Amino acid sequence: MRLHRLELEAFGPFAGHEEVDFDRLSDAGLFLLSGPTGAGKTSVLDAVCFALFGQVPGARDTAARLASDHRDPATTPRVTLEATIAGRRIRVSRTPPHARPRKRGEGDELVSVSATATLEVDAGDGWTPVASRIEEVAHELDALLGMTASQFLQVVMLPQGAFSGFLRADAKSRQALLERLFDAGRFSRVEDRLRDQDRTAASVVAQARVAASTALAAAAGRWESPQSPPELTDGDDVDDVATWLAGEEERLRLAHEQAAAALESARDVAREAAAARDQAREVAERQRRRRDALERLRAGDEDAQRERAARLDAHRRAVPLAGHLSQVAAARAAAGDAERTLAKARAWIDGLEDDALAGTAPDGWGAGARERAEQAAALRDLAELEAGLPGRRGELERRRLAARADAERAAAARARGDQAEAQERDLRDRVERGRRAATTAAELAAQATAAGERAAAALERDRLEREVQACVARAQAAVDAHQAALDAVLDLRRRRLEGYAAELAAGLRDGEACPVCGGDHHPAPARPGDGHVDAAQEERAEAEVERLRGRREDAERLLGERRQELAAAQQAAGLGAAEALAAERDALERRLAEAREIAGAGEGAATALAELERRRTADRETEQEALRAASAATARADALAEELDAVAARVAQARGDAPSVAARMRALEHEARYLEKAAAAHEGAQAAAAALDAAEARLAAALAEHGFDAPPDPRTILAPRDAAALEQEVERDARERRSAEAALAAPEVAAVAELPPVDLAAVERRTAEARDAVERATAVADAARRRHADVTERLAGLRTVLDALGPLTDAARRAHALSELARGGSGNARRIQLSAWVLAARLEQVAAAATIHLRRMSSGRYALVLHEEAASARGKGTAGLGLRVQDGWTGEERDTATLSGGESFFASLALALGLAETVSAEAGGAQLGTLFIDEGFGSLDEQTLDEVLAVLDELRDGGRAVGIVSHVPELKQRVPAQLLVEKARDGSHLRHAAAAPL
Known part of the structure; x- marks a missing residue:
């Protein structure tokens, strides 16, 4: 694969349109991608990876953050890459998810736009579209690339820092990376499948044993066995269990027969007792009947x-006279009651101070009652008005007070509004000063944060510089001590070899064969000379060498770690002195505190101004509302006063001599009620006298009819x-x-008159005892029958469960042995699991390819070798995945953690190149026309840097281009072709350049 051209639009730190001509850079074979920290060097590599796979490496793989923060919102972020892959020239274009303004409508609202992808191929006469959907593009590119994104990042983009960790990782961590790069999944799946089969078989056997044990225990409990069943710990206990089952079956059969015989005997005794009880009950009943009759x-x-x-x-x-007697008594009582009531009414009327009623006949009492009732009704409404007069006078006073309060409230609101005008002007001035201070504070906060970070980094940088100096001294001392001990061991070995004849001669005996010449006669055996060295001295010296080697490795490893930490601190702090940076930070923080104080006062003034305006508006509304309320309250008070004067005049006229109209009304109502009762009493007395006369006449007729001379006693x-x-x-x-x-x-x-009394209780007791005996015998017989039936029913099932245990146990043993063998357990002599064994072969290929580059970078000193024992000590199953460095100068193997910072870099780089070549071969031998190496060159001295660059220059054979991603200044003079990343406030920019002159 070779890269030709890359176009970026609003991607990552690049706000506008940027282009990278890889053909121009590749003509030089070795080119440099350089720029300050944070400018966007790694974003160029991210763009290549995003174009091919739709993702970026590691923690930066956040699609929502790929669109540039510096771009114009209307600009569409895009990455376009031209490359030749598997002999075909392709052009792939992708856009990440982003937001853009609406194309229609108003407002600043943004709409989300999903990711897109297109793929074109060069057909000779122009670009031909191949795919326009993300899934289709991924399918086409996967077929051309032949590798995953993870493999691509290890083959084309070599992250040096990651391989430094891979170099020093333990076997288990190294296995995780190798599994991602090489397809060892099928072997891991075989391990998992065998492990699952082992667990399943063991579980089946355990469940079968538990089921059998549970069934036996349940059977023993149901049968009330005097002897517990044998335990099932393995397949050899099945015969003991079968013997126990046969014995239980015979025991329960005999118990069933004995219980049945005892039950039949108890039933005979019960029948005899029941017959005797029936006869005794009959005699007792006859005796009871005779006793009752006599009683x-x-x-x-x-x-x-x-x-x-x-x-x-x-x-x-x-x-027959009861009705007449009761009627006469009732009529006589009613007549007496009526006369007494009438006498009371007459006495009350005679006591009234009313000349019109005094001495009148009872017939005029009803008319007097109606007259007084009409007079009382006429006064009822006026009495209600009279009762409400005190309350309404109080209401009149409240209305007048409310009118005065509303007038005072309006005056107070008007006064508050006049006082607020001066306060408003002062608050507006303070708000404006606070707004200007807030803008200044935001700028100062960013400056103070950056200054604080630089000051802290400077302190860390100075501390690490002192630590590195101390580590250098300790490492040099450890190297010198180790080298001296190694020289001493070599000298002791030489002296021992020189005196080895005397050491052999010490073991010669006459008559015994010489181990050198075979003779049994030793006329002149050698004698030890001065300074003779024996095996014990050599062993002690070798132990001292090993101890000093450990100290040297620890010192060198610590020095490398401190150098890496120092490089990071120097990059963060720059060259400024810690004191100056701290002073700059303190000054910015003081200015920031002052600005924030003014801004805080402005915020408080804004709040107070808003509150003041709210209060002024409320005061104006209060004044208007209070004036309206005062006017309305005054009018209502005047109207109420006129109404109360009219009511008072009517009340005075109506009450006359009475204390009040209500009192006059109640007196009239009282007289009306008593007059009504007096009229009713007169009518009742007349009716009761007539009823008494009639009842006495009827009683006299009845006495004559039934032959009584006088009424009988009631x-x-x-x-x-x-x-x-x-x-x-x-x-x-x-x-x-x-x-x-x-x-x-x-x-x-x-x-039964002459028979003795029957003791029925004793007879019943004997019968109940016989019946209880039958019930007990029945329960025993039923239990014996059920246990015998249960053992007969369960015996076949229990024997089936026991018969199945043997084959299941054998199968579980075979599954466990296979699982242990595959995962490096018992039965595996090398203690290495299957997937690790496969990966160890891949790692051996990687180490062989890496050693070719490592020997060139280290002037033939170092080689990478597998170390099975080191890996075995770190975890079962990962043997064969350990890495060590073989030192050609001493002939010893060293832990990779003992390499210095520079040695760790070129060892990691060699490992990365070796892994890239091995993965490329795994992916079908794809040709890698362009490689990128990311950072790590700052830890190399001048000579080592020359050797590393020479190795990288050799990678150009066959037309390969190698890109170095670094900000190390020395590389700018050593690498001719350069792509510079320039950082600015409005976004980064790319520029092709040549090496600066030496």
């Missing part, structure tokens, strides 16, 4: 019976209920005597 005869009182019969006869003779006449009760008592006396005599004469009762 009834002894309980009768003959005198009382005769007295009740006489009372009943007297009642029956006098009962007490001999009973009430109907009492008469009926007395009649029932007389009849019951006769009936009881006849019944008792008949009962004693019955043959069956007479037959």
Whole structure:
């Protein structure tokens, strides 16, 4: 793949139209993409990735933020890329999601526009459209590129920082990246499938054992087995369980037969007890009947019976006169009541101070009552007006007070409005000053924030510079100590080899073969010389070398980390002194505080001004409303005063000598009511006298008719209920005597007269005991029958469950062994999982390709090798994915974390190039015509930078172009072709340039 041309429109930091001629840059083979921090160097690479895949790398992949913040809202953001892929020249154009103004209508409202994509190919005579939808474009490009976006970012855009982490990562983290780049998913899926099968088989076996154990425990509980069933821990316990089941079946069968025999015996005893109980009950009932009859005869009182019969006869003779007697008594009582009422009425009328009524006949009392009632009715309305006079006079006073209060309220509102005019002018001046200060504060806040960040970064930069100096000294001391110890080990090895003959001679024995010549005679064995070295001394020296190597690696790793932190701090702080930057920050913060104070006062004045205007408007409205209310209240008070004067005159005339009209009205109503009652009493007395005469005449006729000389005593006449009760008592006396005599004469009762009393309770007790015994025997027999039936019914099912356990256990063992083998567990000698084993082969290819570049960059010193033991110590299943650096100068392998900052850079770069070549081969051998390397050159010294650039220059073989993304000043003199990114307030711009002269 080769890039030809890139066009940007309102994309990222670029506000307008920008073009990149990659053909022009590629003619030089090696070109530089340079610019200040934050200008948009990485955004150029983002545009290429967005054009091909519709996304940008890493955390920047936010489609909603790809449209430039500096653009004109009417400008459509767009990226257009021309490239040759798989021998075909294509042009792809994409627009990210963005917002634009409405094309129709008014207002500033923006509308959202979705992303678009188009793809064209060069047909020789012009561009031919191929796809115009995002899904279609993605389908066509996937077929041409042959790689995913993740692979593209590792093959074409080499993010150096990411590969530095990959270089130092542990085996598990390195496995995650390799799985994204190489298709090892099918092997991971095999591992997962075998793991799932293992878990499923184990679960099935566990469930089967649990089910069998549960069924056995439930059966033992239901059968009340005296012996618990054997436990099922593996397949060898099945025979013990089968023996237990057979024994339980035989035990329950015998128990069932014994319980049935005991039940039949209990039933015979119960039948005999029931027959004896029935006979005893019959004799006891006859004896009870005889006792009752004797008791009834002894309980009768003959005198009382005769007295009740006489009372009943007297009642029956006098009962026909009961109505006449009661009517006479009632008429006589009513006549007496009427006379007494009439006497009271006459005495009240005679006491009235009214000459017209005094001494008049009762016939005139009704007319007097009607006259007084009419007079009282005529006074009722005027009495109500009289009762309301005090309240209405109070209302008159309230209306007059309200009129005065409204007039005073209007005057106060007018005075407040006059005082507010001066305050309004002062507040408007303060509001204007606050607005100007707020604008200034916004500008100062941004300046103070930036100054504070630079000051903090400067302090961190100075601290890190001191730390780097200390780390350099410690690293140099550690290197010197390690080298000295290594030289000492080499010297000891030389001296030991020189004296090795004496060491062999020390083990020779006459008659035993020499390990060198084979002879069994040793006439002149060598003797140790001065300074002889033995194996123990060499081992101690090697242990010291290993200890010092660890110290050297720790020191070099710490130095590299501090150098990287220092580079970041220098980039953020610039070259300014920390004190000057802090002073600039403090001055800006003081100015910002002053501006904010003035702005805050302006905001308070604006609030006060708004409140003042609101109060002035309210005061004007209050004044007008109060004037209107005062006028209306005065008019209502005058009208009410006239009305009250007229009512007072009418009341004075109507009440006469009475204290009030109401009192006069109540007196008239009282007299009218008593006159009505007196007239009614006169009429009632006349009617009661006539009724008494009639009742006495009827009683005299009835006495003559029934042969009475005088009226009988009314007490001999009973009430109907009492008469009926007395009649029932007389009849019951006769009936009881006849019944008792008949009962004693019955043959069956007479037959038991001489028999002793029956103990029925003892008989019933014996019968109940026999019945309880039957119930207990029945329960025992039923339980025995159910248990025997249950064991017979469950036996086949339990044996089926037990028979299935064996094959299930064998299958689970096979599934577990396969799963352990695939995931690097027991049975896997190398402890490496299947997917890691495949990825280790890929990593070996990557390391071999990277070593070619690494040897060139390090002057033949370093190579990348796989290290299985290092990976195994970090996690089961990832053996074979460890990386170490082989040092050609010492012959030792080193941890990648011990590399210095510069060594880490070119090792990471070599690894990135090797991985790019391997992924390219994995993707079908696609030719990579354009590569980009992003940052990391600032940590290299001059010689190493020359070696790295020489390696990159060699990548141009075959027409390949390599782009370096960096802001390192030295590269601007070393790389001829350059694309500069210039930063400005209105957005960044791109410019082609040549290298600055040395």
